[in-house]
Amino acid sequence: MEHPQTFGYFSKDVALELEITTSTLRRWSIELEKLGYVFDRNDKEQRIYYERDFKALRELKKLLAHNVSFTDAVRLLYQWI
Numbered sequence: 001m002e003h004p005q006t007f008g009y010f011s012k013d014v015a016l017e018l019e020i021t022t023s024t025l026r027r028w029s030i031e032l033e034k035l036g037y038v039f040d041r042n043d044k045e046q047r048i049y050y051e052r053d054f055k056a057l058r059e060l061k062k063l064l065a066h067n068v069s070f071t072d073a074v075r076l077l078y079q080w081i
Contacts, residue, residue, distance in 0.1 A: 002013055006046035008040065028060055028074070035078040056081050 011029075012048060014021045029047055037056070039047040049057075056077060063073035 006050055006072070008050050009054075011047060014049045014054065014057065015080075018061055019060070025028070025057070028057060031070075031074045032056070032078060035074065037078060037081065052081075 009017075011022050011025050015025045018025070033039065039049065039053060052058075055062055059080065060073055060077045063072065063076060068076065
């Protein structure tokens with residue numbers, strides 16, 4: 001998927017912005033991908049995160065903060081997006 005005039009972010013920047021570790025971000029991303037969510041990747045197969053991804057991950061963080069289980073939160077988020 002192309003994102004003209006949109007700046008992508010690497011996991012380190014996303015993790016800092018969301019105040020989570022890069023390993024937590026990786027885990028969240030993998031679980032979303034298992035359900036069919038697609039993150040763009042660069043030539044080195046690194047995930048590139050865009051604003052739509054930030055929005056989804058912020059929502060996941062909110063669900064988890066409200067004591068929704070990780071599995072349920074990922075499923076709810078995937079249905080929402």
